[in-house]
Amino acid sequence: MKEKDICDIIIENVIKEWHISMSNAKDEKWEQPLYSKKKIEKAGKILANRDSSQEEINQALLILNNWRSSHAYPLKIITDKLIRDNSHAIVVQRLKRLDSIIGKLERFPQMSLYKMQDLGGCRVILNSINQVYKSVSNYKSSHVLHELKKENDYIxxxxxxxxxxxxxxxxxxxxxxxxxxxxMLIEIQFRTQLQHLWATALETMGIYTKTNLKSSIGDKDVLRFFVLVSSLFALKEGTPVCPNTSDNSDEIILELKDIDKKLNIISTLSAIAVATNHISKIPKEKKGYHLLLLNFEEKEVKIASFPLKQIEAATNAYNKIEEENLPNINAVLVSASTFDSLKEAYPNYFADMKQFVNMMRKILKDT
Known part of the structure; x- marks a missing residue:
């Protein structure tokens, strides 16, 4: 496939350039911020303005990519502590996708790129609600220099x-x-396995339908379906349901059945899980950075892995592939301690929806 060839060439060239630049260096190189607050904010405004010239956009992308890549070092420091303090959890990190950044700037015209809080994000996935709140409390009470700027309890x-x-x-x-x-703002998300299953199923459906369901953009019945599922999961966890839904599980399930009968959402997610059934390359590096390239048309996930010392090459490859704006490629740069935790934390990039599908089929069948 053409897109896959382009990605291969980009990654090869970036790694060659990295080896040349590092031939006389011993330590890993981290991207450093090169632009002022004013220039970063201006770049955000240019990218949010559909009337900007191509020359303006190209320069703005250079600034954005440098600013985003500069978050890799702070992100690693914070993630490493979370890993040390949560040995029983899955802890992963990622740099925000370019399309997500630009989409956010377009949806919120007053937003400043310089103040965007989730360019670097890490996720802690735990087994229970109690573990979530314990992990949150432990981090807040630990002796870190970082300043807590904001917190939201969406549970x-x-x-x-x-x-x-x-x-x-x-x-x-x-x-x-x-x-x-x-x-340099870093967002930490603490969530349960059940909350994680819901979020990744929603994102998978959004990628497949090419709509931003995460931002409540798309078919109203599909959006309603996922709100109802979330409330059902909330009842299982003994936490408040979502706004505008019943707090009675039987009523929720009846509405879910009606929507699924009309749209076959569960069958669609099941088909995606079956179709995307192979991975082109299993990463050899247990620790490092992994560039995940999901191609839904070809039903394939391609993985380019970089050791920890190649963070500069990893972010450069990520930036260049996103700049190509390939229509069938959905890319994200992530880090995880093992391949299994990577796959478990990012099932949407492997279309591994079996657990969500099986759970929903059992719920709808048993009532």
């Missing part, structure tokens, strides 16, 4: 979209590396 107060998780946003602070003591 006790679910979003109208059905999204449930606990969010904290920290401004990175370091005594040893002052270059990152700017407005």
């Amino acid at each position: 006790q107060n679910p979003k109208t979209s059905g999204y449930r998780s606990y969010h904290m946003v920290y401004q990175f602070k370091s005594k040893s590396n002052d270059i990152y003591n700017k407005n």
Whole structure:
């Protein structure tokens, strides 16, 4: 496939360039912020404006990619501590996708790229609600220099979209590396396995239908289906249901059955899980960065893995592939300690929806 060839060439060239640049260096290189707050904010406005010239967009993308890539070091420091403190959990990190950044800037015209809080994000996936709140409490009470800027409990107060998780946003602070003591914001998400299943199923459906369901954009019945599922899961976990849904599981299930009968959502997710049934390359590196390239048309997930010392190459490859704006490729740069945890944390990129599908089929069948 043409897109796959382009990605291969980009990755090969980036790795060659990295080896040349590092031939005389011993330490890993981290991207550093090169632009002022004013220039970063201006770049965000240009990218949000559909009337911007191509020349303006190209320059703005350079600034955005540098600013996003500069979050990799603060993200790693915060994620490493979360891994040490949560040995029983799955902890992963990612840099926000370019299309997600631009989409957010377009939806919220007053938003500043410089102040965007989730360019770097890490996720802690736990087994229970109690574990979520314990992990949140432990991190907040630990001796970190980072400044807590914002927190939202979307478990006790679910979003109208059905999204449930606990969010904290920290401004990175370091005594040893002052270059990152700017407005480097890192978002931490704490969620249960059940909340995670819901979120990844929603994203899978959004990728497949080419609609931004995560932002409540798309077919109203599909959106309603996922809100109802979220409320059903909330009842299982003993937490508040989503706005505008019943708190009676039987009523929720009846409405779910009506929507699924009309749209066959469960069957669609099942078909995706069956269709995307192979991975082109199993990563050899247990620890490092993994560039996931999902092609729904070819029903394939391609993985390019980079050791920890190649973070600069990994972010450069990610930036260049996104700049190509390939129509059938959905890319994300993530990090996880093992391949199994990577697959479990990002099932949407492997279309591994079996657990969600089986759970929903049992729920709808047993009533």
